[in-house]
Amino acid sequence: MEDITRQNGDYWEAMAAHRRGVTVEYLQSGGEVVSPEELAVIGPVDGRRFLHVAASVGDAALSLALQGARAVAVDIAPSHVETGRAKAAELGIDVEFQVGDMTALRADLTGFDTIYISWGGLCWVPDLRAWVADMATRLTPGGRLVIAEHHPVWEVLSVTGPDQLTLSASYFEQEWIGPRDLAKEPQVVKELGLEWRPHKAFVWNLGDVISAFLEAGLVVVALRESQVPQMYAGFTHAGHLPATYVAAAERPSGH
Ligand SMILES: C[S@@+](CC[C@H](N)C(=O)[O-])C[C@H]1O[C@@H](n2cnc3c(N)ncnc32)[C@H](O)[C@@H]1O
Numbered sequence: 007m008e009d010i011t012r013q014n015g016d017y018w019e020a021m022a023a024h025r026r027g028v029t030v031e032y033l034q035s036g037g038e039v040v041s042p043e044e045l046a047v048i049g050p051v052d053g054r055r056f057l058h059v060a061a062s063v064g065d066a067a068l069s070l071a072l073q074g075a076r077a078v079a080v081d082i083a084p085s086h087v088e089t090g091r092a093k094a095a096e097l098g099i100d101v102e103f104q105v106g107d108m109t110a111l112r113a114d115l116t117g118f119d120t121i122y123i124s125w126g127g128l129c130w131v132p133d134l135r136a137w138v139a140d141m142a143t144r145l146t147p148g149g150r151l152v153i154a155e156h157h158p159v160w161e162v163l164s165v166t167g168p169d170q171l172t173l174s175a176s177y178f179e180q181e182w183i184g185p186r187d188l189a190k191e192p193q194v195v196k197e198l199g200l201e202w203r204p205h206k207a208f209v210w211n212l213g214d215v216i217s218a219f220l221e222a223g224l225v226v227v228a229l230r231e232s233q234v235p236q237m238y239a240g241f242t243h244a245g246h247l248p249a250t251y252v253a254a255a256e257r258p259s260g261h
Pocket of ligand 1: 123
């Protein structure tokens with residue numbers, strides 16, 4: 007495992023004991039975990055084989071399994087995986103949880119209709135092209151790699167005062183320009199004031215994502231950008247800025 011990934015794994019494991027995700031009752035009552043926008047791109051769920059990587063406590067995999075998917079959830083932090091397994095047991099559903107590095111997945115994790123990464127997962131991939139190329143080989147022909155993420159424009163901008171936006175990182179170079187924006191730290195870090203630990207995340211811009219799809223021989227089937235004004239709280243014109251995106255690409259049939 008690369009040093010960066012090991013360090014990032016330790017960073018997440020230190021937080022994992024404090025992260026529970028949504029409640030089992032919420033999942034049982036059909037509460038939304040994967041949004042309609044994501045589901046529109048994922049396509050049919052029932053009976054399909056689904057892999058969620060950087061899955062945290064596996065809420066998306068659990069939610070999709072409740073909708074009929076055969077789901078596997080992989081995360082590098084063992085405590086996240088334990089929490090997910092306990093939730094699956096409580097729900098009485100069969101979701102396979104694995105501790106693993108998404109940049110070095112087990113060879114037998116293959117033949118998926120959907121591979122999905124979401125909401126703060128992609129930034130832990132150090133080499134996007136290599137990672138997408140590997141995911142492409144794990145899809146069935148016609149299967150989709152779906153990325154639902156914070157928009158890279160949001161990643162590099164910080165609201166630093168009323169109606170004041172500051173560039174905190176480069177859209178192109180993944181270098182921090184200004185101080186780290188605490189608003190973008192994981193919720194538990196903010197809530198519990200956990201001690202800072204070394205870690206390294208990457209900003210992948212939309213050109214990087216689309217280029218990686220194309221170089222892997224995938225066919226781009228969706229790229230939807232959305233505004234989420236509360237993600238730029240304090241900035242009046244937040245509705246004019248992208249906050250999230252969903253991108254998807256398909257392995258061509260016959261490949
Ligand atoms: C912000 S959380 C993702 C949240 C999740 N997608 C959700 O919506 O609940 C980031 C996750 O990435 C995991 N992670 C970081 N590096 C990883 C790696 N190399 N392989 C697998 N998981 C990784 C962390 O343990 C953490 O659970």
